[in-house]
Amino acid sequence: MRYLLVEDNDQLARAVSDRLSLDGHVVDRAADLGTADAFVETGDYDLILLDIMLPDGDGRDFLQAHRRAQRPTPVIVLTARSEVSDRVGVLDLGADDYIVKPFDFAELEARCRAVLRRRSGGASNLQRFGDVAFDPLACTLRVGDREVQLRTRELRLFEILIGAPDQVFSKSKLVDRLFSHDADVTENAIEVYIGRLRRHLSGARAQIVTVRGLGYRLSLT
Amino acid sequence: MIAALSGPGSIRRRLIIQLLAGAALLALVVFVIVRGYARDLAAESQDNILAASVTAILDSVSVRDGALQLDIPYSAFSMLGNVSDDRVFYAVSHGPRFITGYEDLPVPVDPRTGAPQFGTAVYDGAEIRVATAARRLSVAGRPEVVAVSVAQTRDGLRQTLTRISRNVAGFGLGFFMLAAALGVFTARSATLPLRDLAVSVSRRGPEDLRPVEAPVPEEMTPLVGALNGFMGRLSAALSRSEDLIAEAAHRVRTPLATVRTQAEITLRRVDKPENREAVREMIRAIDESSRAAGQLLDHAMVSFRSEHLQSAEVGLDRLASDAADRLRPMADLRDIALELCPAAEPGLKVKGDAILLQSALLNLIDNAIKYAPPDSDVIVRVSREGAYGTVAVEDAGKGFPPEALGTLTTRFVRGSNTLGVVGSGLGLTIADEVARAHGGHLVLGNLDREGGGACARLHLPLL
Numbered sequence: 156m157r158y159l160l161v162e163d164n165d166q167l168a169r170a171v172s173d174r175l176s177l178d179g180h181v182v183d184r185a186a187d188l189g190t191a192d193a194f195v196e197t198g199d200y201d202l203i204l205l206d207i208m209l210p211d212g213d214g215r216d217f218l219q220a221h222r223r224a225q226r227p228t229p230v231i232v233l234t235a236r237s238e239v240s241d242r243v244g245v246l247d248l249g250a251d252d253y254i255v256k257p258f259d260f261a262e263l264e265a266r267c268r269a270v271l272r273r274r275s276g277g278a279s280n281l282q283r284f285g286d287v288a289f290d291p292l293a294c295t296l297r298v299g300d301r302e303v304q305l306r307t308r309e310l311r312l313f314e315i316l317i318g319a320p321d322q323v324f325s326k327s328k329l330v331d332r333l334f335s336h337d338a339d340v341t342e343n344a345i346e347v348y349i350g351r352l353r354r355h356l357s358g359a360r361a362q363i364v365t366v367r368g369l370g371y372r373l374s375l376t
Numbered sequence: 377m378i379a380a381l382s383g384p385g386s387i388r389r390r391l392i393i394q395l396l397a398g399a400a401l402l403a404l405v406v407f408v409i410v411r412g413y414a415r416d417l418a419a420e421s422q423d424n425i426l427a428a429s430v431t432a433i434l435d436s437v438s439v440r441d442g443a444l445q446l447d448i449p450y451s452a453f454s455m456l457g458n459v460s461d462d463r464v465f466y467a468v469s470h471g472p473r474f475i476t477g478y479e480d481l482p483v484p485v486d487p488r489t490g491a492p493q494f495g496t497a498v499y500d501g502a503e504i505r506v507a508t509a510a511r512r513l514s515v516a517g518r519p520e521v522v523a524v525s526v527a528q529t530r531d532g533l534r535q536t537l538t539r540i541s542r543n544v545a546g547f548g549l550g551f552f553m554l555a556a557a558l559g560v561f562t563a564r565s566a567t568l569p570l571r572d573l574a575v576s577v578s579r580r581g582p583e584d585l586r587p588v589e590a591p592v593p594e595e596m597t598p599l600v601g602a603l604n605g606f607m608g609r610l611s612a613a614l615s616r617s618e619d620l621i622a623e624a625a626h627r628v629r630t631p632l633a634t635v636r637t638q639a640e641i642t643l644r645r646v647d648k649p650e651n652r653e654a655v656r657e658m659i660r661a662i663d664e665s666s667r668a669a670g671q672l673l674d675h676a677m678v679s680f681r682s683e684h685l686q687s688a689e690v691g692l693d694r695l696a697s698d699a700a701d702r703l704r705p706m707a708d709l710r711d712i713a714l715e716l717c718p719a720a721e722p723g724l725k726v727k728g729d730a731i732l733l734q735s736a737l738l739n740l741i742d743n744a745i746k747y748a749p750p751d752s753d754v755i756v757r758v759s760r761e762g763a764y765g766t767v768a769v770e771d772a773g774k775g776f777p778p779e780a781l782g783t784l785t786t787r788f789v790r791g792s793n794t795l796g797v798v799g800s801g802l803g804l805t806i807a808d809e810v811a812r813a814h815g816g817h818l819v820l821g822n823l824d825r826e827g828g829g830a831c832a833r834l835h836l837p838l839l
Contacts, residue, residue: 265705
């Protein structure tokens with residue numbers, strides 16, 4: 156996914172873009188509205204994260220112009236506490252969601268995912284591997300002509316595995332990626348989700364293979 | 377509070393006592409003056425009669441054939457007799473020679489001619505009033521002085537005085553009673569604005585620091601001015617500390633976000649189990665601080681807004697669905713299904729601040745999502761209970777520890793069974809404060825069903 160982050164706070168911007176890059180997203184960063192306009196005109200973004208208070212203007216003006224130009228890219232507004240009563244107004248101006256600063260990354264990630272899913276509409280973002288088609292936005296996994304709806308954790312686990320087929324992921328790495336904001340999750344919890352994915356994949360050529368002592372990988376059998 | 381602070385007397389009591397004392401003094405003075413005046417008047421009238429009697433007797437003294445002749449007219453005594461039952465005495469002397477009457481009647485030694493002289497003496501065991509006058513007559517070419525004294529006991533006068541005193545005392549008592557009643561009434565009406573002010577101030581909520589605007593009498597303006605000034609300073613101090621919390625939370629959380637990202641990146645690179653555990657601990661600690669900062673911020677916002685409560689109509693179904701939509705992405709993260717259960721009777725509305733109410737509900741739902749096991753349901757249920765609308769948040773978690781139900785809404789208090797879940801102990805405090813600011817309350821309990829689960833209910837008075 157390509158993200159445009161419009162945020163003037165250096166530290167926060169770096170933290171957000173680092174975190175999004177971890178999940179394999181591409182992030183362009185604009186520190187003011189002028190740069191943001193230039194980015195939007197040249198690049199094709201999947202999601203814009205927009206701060207309101209910027210050195211050269213109000214993020215809401217950018218939002219309005221964006222909607223007037225009928226650009227389809229969804230926008231999530233980053234608001235500060237003092238703008239608390241403007242939150243609803245931001246939605247009226249055409250934002251897809253808002254998040255109140257300072258925020259948890261888990262929340263940001265979840266909101267981005269929800270907005271992307273909602274905005275994707277019919278447009279599919281299919282990833283294929285062997286006889287398996289995976290649509291992370293629609294949360295579906297298609298095996299042959301059978302379609303399964305994945306729950307969030309299954310989806311995120313499968314996203315990791317299909318992102319690098321044939322690569323072995325250790326249980327602990329998978330736990331880190333999936334449950335880093337959850338408290339007392341043991342590595343055994345992964346087995347539950349691996350088990351569920353295997354049931355969904357039954358009959359397919361793509362299978363999750365246990366590599367003894369090392370972890371799991373997604374391979375064609 | 378008012379009873380505890382009542383110090384040296386009350387203004388009303390002091391006012392009443394002073395007014396009563398004044399009225400009593402006035403009544404006493406009136407009594408003394410009127411009685412004295414009446415006594416003087418009565419004594420004067422006795423003196424006048426005595427003088428007339430003396431004059432009548434003196435007038436009847438004549439000189440016939442070179443000798444003094446005295447024929448006391450009946451009227452001279454009858455005019456005294458009709459006043460009362462007083463005894464009458466008289467004495468007539470010619471120079472130093474006693475002629476007739478009561479010889480031992482105490483009379484002035486040297487009576488003057490002209491206007492009668494008056495004196496008071498004791499005679500025959502009774503107080504008497506004596507009038508004495510003298511007349512110069514020419515007897516056989518020689519001037520002779522004839523002196524006449526008439527005396528009367530004062531019993532009648534005393535009786536009259538007693539009667540008058542009784543009447544005047546009655547009048548004085550009546551005057552006192554009337555003045556006392558007026559005094560009590562005056563004191564009450566004078567202190568009424570003070571009491572009104574006290575009532576209007578004490579009826580306020582603990583966080584209502586608006587200036588007092590009720591009209592007060594001129595004399596109380598400085599007091600109200602001082603009160604308003606004090607509340608203004610208090611309010612400014614409060615909002616300064618809220619701003620400080622907000623600023624501090626913001627400043628703390630941004631670098632924490634950076635640290636957390638770095639920690640996550642590190643975690644992906646570290647292989648040794650003990651190092652991984654350390655980094656994971658670090659991430660958890662960062663989350664805890666970050667969340668606490670966020671909730672402090674939220675709490676500051678709630679305190680601030682409850683003070684300036686905005687009133688709008690808020691539909692409970694809409695409130696519940698908005699809050700659920702907002703948190704659904706968070707619920708998805710843990711594979712928790714967030715279900716809405718609207719009221720059987722649509723259109724339930726409460727009056728209040730939509731942002732505050734939403735903040736309260738978000739905290740309750742957020743709690744439920746955090747404490748419920750993955751792959752379970754959280755239900756947001758809207759219903760009506762009499763004059764109250766209820767938004768209940770039910771989960772399938774371990775429930776609230778029953779022994780701590782009363783203390784969970786206290787700041788920074790967390791349940792005993794929250795081990796390992798990131799939290800600040802402010803969420804329920806926020807929900808509780810919002811409910812109370814709207815005249816409602818927050819009820820915590822556990823579900824009486826198989827598997828149990830916690831249930832937090834926001835009760836809000838319906839429109």
